[in-house]
Amino acid sequence: MSSSDTLNGGEDPSLRGGKRRRSPLLALAAGLLLFAAAAGAAFIILRPTILRIAVGPAGSSDQQLIQALAQSFAREGDAVRLSVVGTAGAVESIAALADGKADLAVARADEEMPEGTKSVAILRKNVVVLWVPAGPPRKAPRKEAKSKIKAIDDLPGRRVAVVGRTQINVTLLRVILKESGVNPDKVEVTQFGTDKINEMVRDPAIDAFMTVGPLDSKITSEAIIASARVRGEPTFLPIDVSEAIASRHPLYESEEIPGSAFTSSPARPDDTVETVGVDHLIVAPKSLSETAVGTLTRQLFAAKSSLAKDLPAAAKIAKPDTDKDAALPAHPGAAAYIDGTERTFMDKYSDYIWGAVLLFSVLGSVTAGVRHYIKRDERKLNTLHREKLEAAIAQVRKIESVEELDALQCEADDILRETLDCFDDGAIEESDLAAYSLVLGQFHNAVVDRRAALGAGAVNLSRKRLG
Secondary structure, rough: OOOOHOOOOOHHHHHHHHHHHHHHHHHHHHHHHHHHHHHHHHHHHOOOOOEEEOOOOOHHHHHHHHHHHHHHHHHOOOOEEEEEEEEOOOOHHHHHOOOOOOOEEEEEOOOOOOOEEEEEEEEEEEEEEEEOOOOOOOOOOOOOOOOOOHHHHOOOOOOOEOOOHHHHHHHHHHHHHHHOOOOOOOOOEEEEOHHHHHHHHOOOOOOOOEEEEEEOHHHHHHHHHHHHHOOOOOEEEEOOOOHHHHHOOOOOEEEEEEEOOOOOOOOOOOOOEEEEEEEEEEEEEEOOOHHHHHHHHHHHHHHEEEHHOHHHHHHHOOOOOOOOOOOOEEOOOHHHHOOOOOOOHHHHHHHHHHHHHHHHHHHHHHHHHHHHHHHHHHHHHHHHHHHHHHHHHHOOOOOOHHHHHHHHHHHHHHHHHHHHHHHOOOOHHHHHHHHHHHHHHHHHHHHHHHHHHHHHHHHHHHHHHHH
């Protein structure tokens, strides 16, 4: 047996030592890498989701409410935060949503929405208010006598002033007229901005007025009070076909204006008035994350009561219709929260997690098998070395010189180093190392015994020569 028969194959032993020295460093590097990956994953999972919400115009009650919600979410450290995108109004807000410049928008349900838009929450109910003045403006030239307008079917040939510059109020008026049996083309409509209320009520050509807004709308109250001051006590026109409108046009609802809703002294109106309502909403595309929308909806209703103390408009926040057949159904994320069907993280991803665990287990087994196959030559050589050591035990007993014994011992030391390297590389298992250790122990015992025997023989030979 010679050193060339061992497993080292001429490899520099210092390189093997270098491998062993590098192993702790590699383990440390792997640990740091795993820690960094875990920290990065935690940062991504725990950082708040920022949703951009388009709302306008500046200074409106809508914008004030959304800004208050955004501040509340930030103050409470909520998972979803709002970034307010100011716009000129609902039309521009919807355009921002359609162009991807916003994730959410505040708009009326009867606005023209991008395809796939869903509701997240109802901010308030808007109602139609129709009224006629008692007469022409004071100090205005006397007009030709006109019949008193007592109902909607008296409006043909008349002029109606609609507060608001957007087309949706005019469209809503035309729906009301048509469902009431009035040809919309026979009623002249003039639009006035919210900053032109005084000009509107003083226009002698106007026979009736219409606003669309919440019951506590400052704009509606001011318009009614101004018209009463300039043209006498108003008469409120009921929309008797409100239920038919709601049935044929699902975006609208049948509502009632309670007595004294606008002023209490005198009572305006003096009795309940049937009318049409429409929701004012936060809307989002269906593609927006269900988790984010569900969390946002939960936060909205959690913040509602605390905000209502300082901002009464917050008290009107309501849940959207979760019926899938609704004209503007709730976003799946909002519906899950409202219906109590929200799924936890484990509910959503448990299948993926267990699948990943199973996949890693399979990959581990495959990797071990591949590694076992790749290291098969090293295992065979290690087996041969062990067999050589077993044979060397018998050979030791026949050696006649200490020099041969030393050479055999050196070969055994080389085999030991190679075996340990194979163990470090994973080519052999711990059980194989234990078997090798047993054989190596027997080999060293044999060497010790033979070395003692050779030493005793040399002493006896010297005594004979001396004798």
